[in-house]
Amino acid sequence: MKATYKFNISLIFLAFSAIMSSCEKDNRPEPKSFLKGRIVYEGQTLGVRSNGVQLEIWQRGYQLFTKIPVFINQDGTFSASLFDGNYKLVRLRGNGPWVNNTDTIDVELRGTKELDVPVRPYFVFKNDTYSKGEGKVSATFTLQKVEATGVLERVNLYVGTTNILDPNNNGGNVQQLGTTITDLTKPITLTATLSAALAGRDYVYARIGVKTSGVGEMLFGAPQKIQLK
Missing domain, CATH: 2.60.40.1120 (Carboxypeptidase-like, regulatory domain)
Structure with missing residues (x-):
């Protein structure tokens, strides 16, 4: 009986401590x-x-x-x-x-x-401009290599209905592999053909990205709103 009594008292004490700790957390002021x-x-x-x-x-x-x-x-x-x-x-x-x-x-x-x-990126964009055509959106830019060890894997142009654009959020994209880009002093132009749903909108958003080999994340330019009509 004594052991059971002590065990019950311990449980009550632990429960009380937990309640008090929870109250203390709830009563803490929000960070300002x-x-x-x-x-x-x-x-x-x-x-x-x-x-x-x-x-x-x-x-x-x-x-x-x-x-x-x-x-x-x-x-x-x-x-x-x-x-x-x-x-x-x-x-x-x-x-x-x-x-x-x-x-x-x-x-x-x-x-x-x-x-x-x-931070020190592997590549950065320079002189990026955007244009529209019949059912198409184009981006022209140059790449500056910042880090000598960086190997260019690809560049992408993403298009979509919102300004949140990346490989996981887009309505279409086009890419050019780094092996085909031999002179970074020359402008690169990517042209994406819009789907019927995108082409029928008043506007779309476009954004360029660059992928470095062996690096998980891409670096992106600023999203641009392209007025289609």
């Missing part, structure tokens, strides 16, 4: 500080796949580090709602169309802070 930033190369924001690339923010607690994942928007911006404090921001290895750099960035947050996170 914001960390906002951009992923940049030479001051220019880089485009990525929507919900495909992320950063990690770490904060030291009483006993260990707490990880806060932060997804990068497709326009290369990010934001996080946090409590005031000292954080470490990490660029994940193998997660982004740029050279790995796992150096941490110390962030002291008091209120709102804006931060540029520098």
Whole structure:
């Protein structure tokens, strides 16, 4: 009987502790500080796949580090709602169309802070322009090779009904393999033939992307609205 009594008391104590802990969490104030930033190369924001690339923010607690994942928007911006404090921001290895750099960035947050996170992409777009034809959309651009070790796999032109465009979100696309692009000083033109559904719209969106061999994520230009009518 004594053992059972002690066991029941222990259960009651554990349940009470859990309830109190839950109440403490519910009563904690919401974080009111914001960390906002951009992923940049030479001051220019880089485009990525929507919900495909992320950063990690770490904060030291009483006993260990707490990880806060932060997804990068497709326009290369990010934001996080946090409590005031000292954080470490990490660029994940193998997660982004740029050279790995796992150096941490110390962030002291008091209120709102804006931060540029520098990366070194393998390629970047230059002088991109868009045009329309009869049932077609074209993009012309040049590629600048930034990292000598980068091997061009392909370039793509994606079209669709919204400005969220990437390999997983599009209504059509066209590509050119890197093996056929021998001179990066010359402009590249990609022309996508629109489906009947897209061609019948007043407008579509278009976006270019570049894939580096052996790198999981693509780098993208800014989506462009193409008025068809």
